[in-house]
Amino acid sequence: xxxxxxxxxxxxxxxxxxxxxxxxxxxxxxxxxxxxxxxxxxxxxxxxxxxxxxxxxxxxxxxxxxxxxxxxxxxxxxxxxxxxxxxxxxxxxxxxxxxxxxxxxxxxxxxxxxxxxxxxxxxxxxxxxxxxxxxxxxxxxxxxxxxxxxxxxxxxxxxxxxxxxxxxxxxxxxxxxxxxxxxxxxxxxxxxxxxxxxxxxxxxxxxxxxxxxxxxxxxxxxxxxxxxxxxxxxxxxxxxxxxxxxxxxxxxxxxxxxxxxxxxxxxxxxxxxxxxxxx
Ligand code: ADP
Numbered sequence: 001x002x003x004x005x006x007x008x009x010x011x012x013x014x015x016x017x018x019x020x021x022x023x024x025x026x027x028x029x030x031x032x033x034x035x036x037x038x039x040x041x042x043x044x045x046x047x048x049x050x051x052x053x054x055x056x057x058x059x060x061x062x063x064x065x066x067x068x069x070x071x072x073x074x075x076x077x078x079x080x081x082x083x084x085x086x087x088x089x090x091x092x093x094x095x096x097x098x099x100x101x102x103x104x105x106x107x108x109x110x111x112x113x114x115x116x117x118x119x120x121x122x123x124x125x126x127x128x129x130x131x132x133x134x135x136x137x138x139x140x141x142x143x144x145x146x147x148x149x150x151x152x153x154x155x156x157x158x159x160x161x162x163x164x165x166x167x168x169x170x171x172x173x174x175x176x177x178x179x180x181x182x183x184x185x186x187x188x189x190x191x192x193x194x195x196x197x198x199x200x201x202x203x204x205x206x207x208x209x210x211x212x213x214x215x216x217x218x219x220x221x222x223x224x225x226x227x228x229x230x231x232x233x234x235x236x237x238x239x240x241x242x243x244x245x246x247x248x249x250x251x252x253x254x255x256x257x258x259x260x261x262x263x264x265x266x267x268x269x270x271x272x273x274x275x276x277x278x279x
Pocket of ligand 1: 044046047048049050051052053054080207208243244245246247248249250251253254
């Protein structure tokens with residue numbers, strides 16, 4: 001077996017990666033302060049389709065079902081999870097480990113915004129530094145015992161999704177799409193990346209399928225129907241459900257009260273489906 005360089009990760013591989021389709025890098029070890037049973041990443045490829053909202057709602061749903069849940073906000077330069085949960089201020093540290101902040105219902109969150117004095121402070125970091133921060137959210141954060149850790153990936157198929165897929169013991173990814181062709185085209189890239197990296201796709205959630213009228217509460221379609229299901233059929237992945245544009249969701253998110261959003265899809269159906277999947 002010859003050592004080779006993997007075109008995907010640019011690191012030396014020991015033979016097993018001869019076709020460059022499957023990296024065999026060591027997964028990062030858990031630290032002494034974390035026992036995490038299932039790690040699920042949420043990916044969309046395209047920004048603005050509701051990936052962070054879906055990640056947060058998944059966490060709320062599993063938390064409400066009695067599971068111990070955390071959210072690792074890997075969207076380092078566009079972190080929105082703390083705001084959705086109403087978390088402000090700096091996360092605590094004992095000098096060795098950093099402790100995730102806890103939402104009002106008990107969801108643990110770690111995000112770069114919880115390590116910055118002000119929520120609108122920014123970082124100008126290149127890809128490897130950003131990836132390093134994501135790795136530290138795994139190695140240096142005292143997550144405690146978790147049943148599920150949801151990882152909110154940034155848009156695109158770049159450094160961070162690659163790092164997460166290679167370095168964390170992912171059980172699988174959930175893909176978020178929206179019905180516009182433009183979004184679907186980019187989301188397909190994310191699906192293909194996951195397939196290329198041999199990461200199981202647990203399912204697809206289609207967001208913004210229609211709109212909920214703020215006056216009568218009824219839902220009407222906006223961009224046509226069935227596109228999410230078509231994509232699932234094309235790639236052979238489970239369709240987990242769809243969510244309309246709902247002013248209530250964006251209002252609660254803006255107010256840091258996403259945990260109060262009522263959704264049968266996230267509180268019942270998706271936890272039911274995913275807890276029965278073997279991954
Ligand atoms: P992404 O993580 O894909 O960039 P976000 O989850 O941050 O997207 O959502 C972008 C914005 O759209 C947020 O203000 C969020 O509250 C809003 N949003 C997302 N999905 C919905 C929805 N189904 N109904 C209403 N607003 C939504």
